[in-house]
Amino acid sequence: MWLWFASSALALQVQMTPKERFERATVVLVGEVTSSEVLWEPSALGGMETHVWVAPERALRGALPAVLQINYPGGELGGVRVEVDDTPSFVQDRRYLLFLVADGRGGWSVLGGPDGALRLDTPGQSPGPTLEQTLARLGIASGAP
Numbered sequence: 001m002w003l004w005f006a007s008s009a010l011a012l013q014v015q016m017t018p019k020e021r022f023e024r025a026t027v028v029l030v031g032e033v034t035s036s037e038v039l040w041e042p043s044a045l046g047g048m049e050t051h052v053w054v055a056p057e058r059a060l061r062g063a064l065p066a067v068l069q070i071n072y073p074g075g076e077l078g079g080v081r082v083e084v085d086d087t088p089s090f091v092q093d094r095r096y097l098l099f100l101v102a103d104g105r106g107g108w109s110v111l112g113g114p115d116g117a118l119r120l121d122t123p124g125q126s127p128g129p130t131l132e133q134t135l136a137r138l139g140i141a142s143g144a145p
Contacts, residue, residue: 018138027062038075088117
């Protein structure tokens with residue numbers, strides 16, 4: 001009998017406050033998910049990795065990148081699904097407040113798992129919290145550049 005499981009140690013995240021997450025992130029921005037794809041990647045957990053592209057709108061910390069690719073382990077491809085705890089989930093054409101760090105491969109990783117990718121109100125879509133409401137809930141000053 002073969003058992004296939006992903007080590008939870010690879011998905012553990014350090015607990016931090018929203019202010020600590022803001023200070024540790026290289027880039028904090030608002031952006032809209034434009035597309036995504038799942039690929040078999042030899043370096044990824046379980047061999048599967050999701051790539052998400054985001055159109056950046058506004059930087060709250062760091063420089064606003066022209067192109068933004070977020071990479072994280074797991075996904076679904078060809079009827080096979082690899083789930084990894086502490087990874088964010090994204091919906092295309094939705095806006096997010098993102099806390100990011102460079103992944104060392106030319107892309108970005110979300111700092112704090114699901115807590116580092118917070119869905120915002122998207123005009124023309126189902127309503128959600130505004131950026132200002134989200135920043136106030138997190139205790140982060142909305143006067144960021």
